[in-house]
Each structure stands twice: as structure tokens, then as C-alpha cells.
Amino acid sequence: MARKPGASLVKARLVIMEPPADVGAKPGAKLATVAFQFNPRTLALSKSVEWRRQPSRMAGQASLPEFVGSGPRTLGVEVFLDATATHDNSVETGVEKLMVACVPTKKSIGSKKPASPWVRFEWGTAKSVSFDGVLSSLSVDYSLFDVDGRPLRATCSLSIEEAGVDTPRQNPTSGSHEARRAHRVVAGDSLPQLAWREYGDPGAWRAIAEANGIDDPLALVPGGELLLPGIDDADPETGGAPMTTSYRREVDR
Structure with missing residues (x-):
């Protein structure tokens, strides 16, 4: 596609940033910006989605898949x-600038939380390919050498994995990651699925059921609101189930 009259060529670049100081925080200060000598000819963007399916004993039938979560871009x-x-x-020299994103930063080592920098690919107004992430792999192919062995041409293949996460919603009276939060029920939701997504343990569905006074874990009303309790709410005498028993079944119209 031809360029618009008067439009200037925008060069792609890789921004290298200090890793976040805490889990869930934004990346820190900018460490370097690596401007591309030539804009890439292709970009490969992928995103995974994880589903879980229990085998069905019924011949000729397959069990319904259960959504577990979305993977990173x-x-x-x-x-x-x-x-x-x-x-x-x-x-x-250019290769070494990229290699910086593969080793822990001095600041993270000094704070005894070694971590490699976060990176972000930027190219003009492109949005779908510009996100905070980490360099999961870097390979270099040298293709031309000087008479003394110095590499003169190289193709560097980078794989950037999305690392930014949504900040967990918190109780206004608490800064804890264990604070309660609400979840609006949608069709297909199940308590084991919600427990897996919230706590990483599908067996913790009983805590959600107890917190919301649910007798039948399969009878979730789409549009209703569930309270997803935090660990701080757990009652040790009931095996970790929180003591709150409120379940709002009202459906917004």
C-alpha cells in the first residue's frame, strides 16, 4: 500500500524497562530504546485460550468444554x-542491546528480586502488537562476515510474551490482595470454574458456595452477583469456608 502524500516513515522500536517492583505493578523506568534499523516485514501475533473437558462415558457424545482462562498474547x-x-x-553492538532484555537488571539484583527487564514493541499507532511483556526467547542468525570474522549482518528473532495483568479489584477498606470482590454470573459459569480462576484450586468451590448460601452448585442464575471471598475471610472451623452468607440473585433488567 502506498504511503499517503506528506506522511513520514515511522520506525519501529523496542522499549526496554525496569521490571515491576511488586507483583501486579506497572514496569519501572525506561532503561533503553532500541530503534529498528529496518521496519519488520511481518509480525506474528498469537493468543491462547485454555479449556478443560471431562471425558464422557456416553458413546457418540462429547462433554461440554469448560472455560478456564485466557493465555497471554x-x-x-x-x-x-x-x-x-x-x-x-x-x-x-546491536545484538548486545537486545541481549540486555534477557538478563536481570542491576536494580532488581540489588533489591534481591532478580528479574529481567520488561519490553514493549512500538510501531506508530499500532495497538494490538504494543503491550507490556517479557522477552521469552531471542535467537540470532549471522549471515555475512568480514575478512576478520566480524559479523556484518544478523537476523534477530524475538518472542515477546504479554506480562501486564489487570489490577485486582479490592475492598475500599483494605489494600490486601485477599479482599472480597463481586462477580456477575454469566451463562456457563460454574463454581469449580470460578474457584480455579480465582484461587487456582477448583476444589475451593465450597468456599464460594458457603459465602453465598448456595445449596445447589449447579443452579447459578445468569445476571446474579456472587461474592468471591478472600483468604482472610476463611473460617478455620469450617475448613476454610468464609462465614458470610449472602447471595444476591437479582437480575438487572
Whole structure:
């Protein structure tokens, strides 16, 4: 597609940032910006979705899949470096800039929480491929060398895995990640599914049932509101089930 008259060519870049100081926080200060020498010819964007399915004993039938959760976006991009097109003696300097995103930062090591930097691919107004993530893999193919062995051309393949997460909703009176929150029931919801998504343990569905006074875990009313209790609400005498017993079944019209 031809460029619009008067439009200037926008170069892609990789922003390298200090990793978050705490879980769920935003990335820290910018460490470096690696401008692409040439814009990529292709971008590979993927996203996974996890479903769980229990085997069915009924011949000719398959059990209904149960939604577990969405996986992170993954962006695959190639960075082409060519020292023959510049006054550089080698492409190794450019490769080393990318390698920085693969090792723990000095600040994270100093705080005794070693972590590699977070990165974000940026290219003009593109939104679907621009997200906070971590470099999950980096491979370099050198394809041209000087007479003394210095690499003059390289293709760097990067895989960026989305790392940003939504900030958990909290009780206004508490800053704890264990605070209660509400969930609006949708068709297909089940207590084991919600327990897996909220606590990482489908067997914790009894805590949600107890907190909401539910006798039949299969009888969830779409549009109703469930209270998803936090760990702090658990009653040790009832095996971890919270003591609150309120379940609002009103459906918004």
C-alpha cells in the first residue's frame, strides 16, 4: 500500500524497562530504546485460550468444554541488522542491546528480586502488537562476515510474551490482595470454574458456595452477583469456608 502524500516513515522500536517492583505493578523506568534499523516485514501475533473437558462415558457424545482462562498474547518479530549500510564495524553492538532484555537488571539484583527487564514493541499507532511483556526467547542468525570474522549482518528473532495483568479489584477498606470482590454470573459459569480462576484450586468451590448460601452448585442464575471471598475471610472451623452468607440473585433488567 502506498504511503499517503506528506506522511513520514515511522520506525519501529523496542522499549526496554525496569521490571515491576511488586507483583501486579506497572514496569519501572525506561532503561533503553532500541530503534529498528529496518521496519519488520511481518509480525506474528498469537493468543491462547485454555479449556478443560471431562471425558464422557456416553458413546457418540462429547462433554461440554469448560472455560478456564485466557493465555497471554505472544508477539514474534524479526529485527534485521546490517553493518554494511552504516559506518558500524559490526552488528554485535546491536545484538548486545537486545541481549540486555534477557538478563536481570542491576536494580532488581540489588533489591534481591532478580528479574529481567520488561519490553514493549512500538510501531506508530499500532495497538494490538504494543503491550507490556517479557522477552521469552531471542535467537540470532549471522549471515555475512568480514575478512576478520566480524559479523556484518544478523537476523534477530524475538518472542515477546504479554506480562501486564489487570489490577485486582479490592475492598475500599483494605489494600490486601485477599479482599472480597463481586462477580456477575454469566451463562456457563460454574463454581469449580470460578474457584480455579480465582484461587487456582477448583476444589475451593465450597468456599464460594458457603459465602453465598448456595445449596445447589449447579443452579447459578445468569445476571446474579456472587461474592468471591478472600483468604482472610476463611473460617478455620469450617475448613476454610468464609462465614458470610449472602447471595444476591437479582437480575438487572
